[in-house]
Amino acid sequence: MWIDFSSKERFISSFSLEKEEKKGNDWKKSIFSFWKNWHDNKPTILSITSGTTGFSKVISLRKKHMYERAIKTVEFLKLKKKGIKGLLCLSPDFIAAKMFLVRAIIFKWKIYCVPPSSNPLKNIKEYYFDITSMVPIQVFFSLEYLKNIKIxxxxGCSISSFLENKLQNISTICYSTYGMTETSGHIAIKKINGPNKSIFYESFQDVILSVDNRNCLRISYMDSYFQTNDIVHMISKNTFIWIGRYDNVINSGGIKMSPELIEKEIGSFIPYEKRFFITSIPDKILGEKVILIIEGTPFPLHIPNSIFNGKIKFYKPKSIFFISHFTDNLLDKFRRKEIIKKIIKT
Known part of the structure; x- marks a missing residue:
């Protein structure tokens, strides 16, 4: 479904209302509902958080913040010219899609909208797009079609080393974004392939960064302040490397470690289609024991001891568990705490 945001009349005429009630078209209704809410006289709009560390919740966002964040992203990407064509393939209920729509409204883009799925480009190979937003699993299943997208x-979640390596061989310009619902989308971005790729995120000019005593990121812009639970390594006043979530830190025998770092080390030894994560369970001696949990039926897995040499010898998982299916939220993010409870009970 193409939607033309160049004018109100074109938006209405390009929006197919006659099949609104058909089952499975909720995503269409969500787009139209967001457009109406954006143009009402209220200063705020509602959005659902992703539920990274718990259940999703509805929060109120200020439109002026969303407007400014949209401007900053488009200016950074140099997409202010006329005739931009975008692909919307994320759920309109969440901030990434909402901000994509805000950019389209402000800059009068024409966008092609498809229902959220893991392989959004499968049936639209004939179109070329200037820009799209995706979560990593969508990028993986779209690798053979990405040549039809410029940016x-x-x-949504971290990008594995495996996927990042795959992206080095394509012409599409790929950015990893940092932001959340509370910040109304992106506050920092890093280029992960091609010339001038980077290992660190760079914040937009209107954003002020700092860290607390846990090395967790603080974000300030306009009249807002946010304290995150994201552990970072600050490179400069506006650049940082993301380490992991403070909520997930493991203390095993007095050694503190970030599961995300271990996941990056072992990711290449686990089939990409298998979802997995590093966590811990109670241990009488260590306090917490590092374990690896993999989704799906059991299979032989060999992780070389050589990758756990030196200081990271304690990072090696003590046990491996297989779970038939992870508990998900609406953004395909699995709920670690609920899965861990299942492991402990068994």
């Missing part, structure tokens, strides 16, 4: 913004 991809990747967010």
């Amino acid at each position: 991809i913004l990747i967010g």
